[in-house]
Amino acid sequence: MFTVAQAPTGSKSSLYGHLHEQAAGLLTGERDFLANSANLSALIFHALPDLNWAGFYWMKGGELVLGPFQGKPACVRIALGRGVCGTAAKEKRTIVVPDVHAFPGHIACDSASRSEVVVPVIAGGRVLGVLDLDSPTPARFDAEDARGLEALVALFLDATDLGD
Template sequence: MFQLEPLSSADNDKTDSYQRLLEQVKSLTLNEPNMIANLANISSLLFWQLKEVNWAGFYLSEGDQLVLGPFQGKPACIRIPVGKGVCGIAAATGEVQRVANVHQFAGHIACDTHTNSEIVLPLKKQGEIQAVLDIDSPVLDRFDEQDQKGLLAIASYMESLI
């Protein structure tokens, strides 16, 4: 179905790679109304397409907590309070959290001790946080501005799926 060619974190210009990734996300979700199925496929696609990633998945909003949703990687924390850890801060503020070194992030929740950097993107519907997309890496400072921009385009599209 897809030619899996992982995106390198070292590419100078990742714009085209993220555009292709967005097209793959759209293709995977075309005519599929089930949110969980879509999130499962997207987490798998991101895990296998992004180089130097050890976890990719979703936490879904449930009251004042985020609850583990579809993901790829090692078992993870099941519940995260909104406002705690990188995911909880993203949910509380509604802003992308790009952390170069999670060990220097006050209140970081270590689900996997091998994770060194992280990016978390909130997904909103009618202004309300519905979920967060969480991507972890064992590499320090793995995610740059180009990654954030490319992943924001994917997150923006995904907001139509939730």
């Protein structure tokens, strides 16, 4: 049984360092991307403060399709270039949105969401999916969150069979 350890108080870098250590332990010995994405989304949701959604969308048939997540039910399919997730996937870059209501074409799956960060999952130059986090707090995410989450996605890719 895996227990989510209480995150240290202090800087975001120490928070993400602690989360990275927990994720490494959680993913060790399991290569299945679906199992690992389910566990990683649960870990992130319970370890990071002020989230109301954390999960993955995976590329299938040229669009993003809902994968493992924690939070309220979500939009099932997202076209490339649509919303924050579709834009991050199309542009192959992390997007931090301080106010989702100001983002053109934002898809409101949960009306409580006020800010969002989306990290593309890329292997061999190909977008395989995205990691999406939402918060009910405006401007919850910043560049430090983006770096910490990008490191978690890199760890995830190294630990799974997704990019194989």
